[in-house]
Every structure is written in C-alpha cells, then in structure tokens.
Amino acid sequence: MSLREHIPAPVMAGVPAILANSFDPANALRSVIPDELSGGRSAAQILINARHRDIAFLAGTDELVAPGRRSDGFQRAMAAANLPATNIVTTAWEVNKGFAAAMHLLTNDDGRTPRTDRPTGIVCANDRVAVGVLLACGRLRLRVPEDLSIVGYDDEPQRAGPARSGPPSPFPGHKGGRAAGKVISGALTRQLFHNANLCMVTMATRGRTTKCDAGVG
Structure with missing residues (x-):
C-alpha cells in the first residue's frame, strides 16, 4: 500500500495512537512513514x-x-x-x-x-x-x-x-510496525518522541551500474 493521507476518527484523539505508512494532514497524530x-x-x-x-x-x-x-x-x-x-x-x-x-x-x-x-x-x-x-x-x-x-x-x-x-521498499512492514510499537510504548510510559514523523529509507544494490565517461549525455 502506498503512502497516503489519513484523517483519523475523533475517538483516536483521546487515546495513544500512531499511523503507519500514512499521515494525518493536521498533524494531530504521530506517524511512521517512509522518507x-x-x-x-x-x-x-x-x-x-x-x-x-x-x-x-x-x-x-x-x-x-x-x-x-x-x-x-x-x-x-x-x-x-x-x-x-x-x-x-x-x-x-x-x-x-x-x-x-x-x-x-x-x-x-x-x-x-x-x-x-x-x-x-x-x-x-x-x-x-x-x-x-x-x-x-x-x-x-x-x-x-x-x-x-x-x-x-x-x-x-x-x-x-x-x-x-536501487533502493528497496522504504517502508518494510515488520520494521515499520516495530517502530510504530516503540512510539506507542513511549506514549504509554510518557516517554514521548518529539518528532511528528519517524522516516526511514534503506538502500540495496543488485548487480552494478556502468560508469559513464565525463560529459556523456
């Protein structure tokens, strides 16, 4: 599923909550999203x-x-x-x-x-x-x-x-879920993160790219 906006239900405002691979455009909820x-x-x-x-x-x-x-x-x-x-x-x-x-x-x-x-x-x-x-x-x-x-x-x-x-999926499900869990855990123990969003992107290389001579168009 691609990154998207999500307008949270009003009930979410009263409980510790976090969005994964989506974000609240009003920034009322924290998010874990790919960079x-x-x-x-x-x-x-x-x-x-x-x-x-x-x-x-x-x-x-x-x-x-x-x-x-x-x-x-x-x-x-x-x-x-x-x-x-x-x-x-x-x-x-x-x-x-x-x-x-x-x-x-x-x-x-x-x-x-x-x-x-x-x-x-x-x-x-x-x-x-x-x-x-x-x-x-x-x-x-x-x-x-x-x-x-x-x-x-x-x-x-x-x-x-x-x-x-090239770069793999910037939002691996298990890592994204783990990061979201840490934010929720911090909220429950009052160890809140200051950033609204935690962003992550990783790189992987398969095969190679060929170097071009300088000036090649």
Missing part, C-alpha cells in the same frame, strides 16, 4: 555517482502522495549535481507501461532503432516498471548496464534481477 523524498534523491544519486549525466525518471502516477515526493527528491539530486531534470515521464506502475515509456525514450521516430542521444540511466517508479525497461532493452538489443543503467524501487523479490540496482 520518499530521500528515496527519490538516493535513487538518482546512484546514477549521478556513476557519472551519468542524461538521466530519466519514470515517475508512476500523480494521484498518490509518494510519486510526487520521489520526483521532488529526484529533481533535488539532479539540481545539486547541476544536471537538468527534464526527462520525467508519468508512466503508471505496470510492466507494459514501463516498456512503452522506455521505447518512447530510447528510440527514434520509427519506434524501432535506438537513439544516439538516449538517456544513459533510468530511475523507475517501481520494479515492475524497471522490468518493462529491461524488456525494451532486450527488444532494442541494448545491454544492461553497459548501454543503459536502471534503478528500480520497492524491492519486489519476484521482480528483482541481476541487472537492476
């Missing part, structure tokens, strides 16, 4: 550190909270590296959408031959989109990661493959 901003920034930084300069972001959809925060993090990382963040594409979340977006980004107008000025790295909204990008690379006979480096998101075990690297 989607840092996640998007970290995903971009993987490719920036590998000296990629032309990086695209396949950003999911706009109706959810998480994609906007990930996109903001991506753009901040690019700006900090003095790189343009012009290739941000709304793609939805499925394999076929990743495939279609990658074919659009990577091919000439004929839709069949790879562009010479294509991106050298792509950050994907989730691992299903990343699989779609991998399939597009197979169709175009582009090598991963030699011709294109791909960063996925969400660490879906059934999707993760040797050619993909």
